[in-house]
Amino acid sequence: MDCGISGKALEECLKTAGISGSTIDAIVITHEHSDHIKGVGIISRKYNIPIYANGPTWQAMKGQLGRIEDENICIFETGSEFYIKDIKIETFKTSHDAAESVGYTFSFMDEKVAVATDMGVITKSVLEAICGSHTALIEANYDQNMLEIGSYPYDLKCRIKGECGHLCNNDTAKLAKLLAESGTERIILGHLSEENNYPPIAFETVRECIKDTLTELLVVLKDGMVAKY
Ligand SMILES: [Zn+2]
Ligand SMILES: [Zn+2]
Numbered sequence: 001m002d003c004g005i006s007g008k009a010l011e012e013c014l015k016t017a018g019i020s021g022s023t024i025d026a027i028v029i030t031h032e033h034s035d036h037i038k039g040v041g042i043i044s045r046k047y048n049i050p051i052y053a054n055g056p057t058w059q060a061m062k063g064q065l066g067r068i069e070d071e072n073i074c075i076f077e078t079g080s081e082f083y084i085k086d087i088k089i090e091t092f093k094t095s096h097d098a099a100e101s102v103g104y105t106f107s108f109m110d111e112k113v114a115v116a117t118d119m120g121v122i123t124k125s126v127l128e129a130i131c132g133s134h135t136a137l138i139e140a141n142y143d144q145n146m147l148e149i150g151s152y153p154y155d156l157k158c159r160i161k162g163e164c165g166h167l168c169n170n171d172t173a174k175l176a177k178l179l180a181e182s183g184t185e186r187i188i189l190g191h192l193s194e195e196n197n198y199p200p201i202a203f204e205t206v207r208e209c210i211k212d213t214l215t216e217l218l219v220v221l222k223d224g225m226v227a228k229y
Contacts, residue, residue: 001028001104001115004035007042013224021047026074026084029053030094031101031118032061041065044072054078054091056099078102092129094119097164105129113137117191120165122175131182138175140189140206140219141166142196150196166191169202173209180213190220203229 003010014021027049030036044051045066052074053061062068076082078100081090088107093100096118103116103126114130117139130136147157147168160166167175176187187210189202199219207217218226 002030002036003027003039003043004033004037005039007039007046010039010043021049024049026050026052028084028089028104029057029061030103030115031096031098032057032064033098033118034064036118037061037064041068044068048072050074052076052082052084052089054100054102057101060099090129092116092125093123094126095121095123095164097159097162103129105133111135117141119167120161120163122167122171127175127178131179131184133179133182133184135186135188136179136184137188137190137220138172138179139167139191140169140172140197140202141191142168142193143198143201143205144168144170146198146201147193147196152195160193160196166193169197169205172202173206176206176215176217177209180210180215184215186216186218188218188220188226192220192222194222199227200229203227 024047027040029051040051043049050072055075058075078091078093081088086108090105091102094103101118105112105114112133114133114136116126116130142160147160179187189206192199192202199221203219218228220226
């Protein structure tokens with residue numbers, strides 16, 4: 001899902017994970033912001049990988065991807081479901097300042113994994129889509145105090161805090177609680193701001209809310225590794 005790093009950086013990550021690029025069957029896209037699509041065109045061309053996105057996202061990102069083979073342009077409608085091999089993929093709308101940003105759930109046999117990042121508010125459609133997932137990667141973008149006292153310009157701070165911006169740790173904690181109550185076994189915090197968040201703070205804020213549950217909590221670090229505190 002997505003590829004916001006350069007093609008070269010992705011190759012390094014795949015190598016570390018022991019995965020060959022030629023085994024990737026598809027890339028699904030959440031939205032056109034560069035931190036999500038930077039390496040998508042390069043990787044698609046190199047390994048001939050189909051790219052899945054909704055129509056508005058394709059319109060918004062096609063100028064940034066370079067040449068993509070027609071056969072690798074796959075368009076879905078937000079809210080629809082489709083299959084890539086045996087994996088059932090469902091899409092749902094997220095509240096973000098992009099053409100038509102989405103989140104995904106991936107189901108195989110009786111396992112369901114949800115990914116929901118880049119959203120200013122937790123909407124009913126997000127909850128309906130991701131509650132009950134076994135594993136959920138959710139955004140914990142910023143700590144409210146760090147954003148307030150940080151160096152970002154006023155306009156950017158407003159954008160991040162807005163309904164079409166990003167989730168703060170406190171909102172993520174509320175979402176995590178709902179997920180834990182719905183039976184989610186593992187929650188992974190991702191899309192942390194390097195400037196306005198600190199992994200141990202995000203982790204602690206969320207853990208405080210779900211400490212009475214058995215749900216495992218992890219946080220994705222800058223280098224892509226996961227940690228717990
Ligand atoms: Zn974004
Ligand atoms: Zn993003």
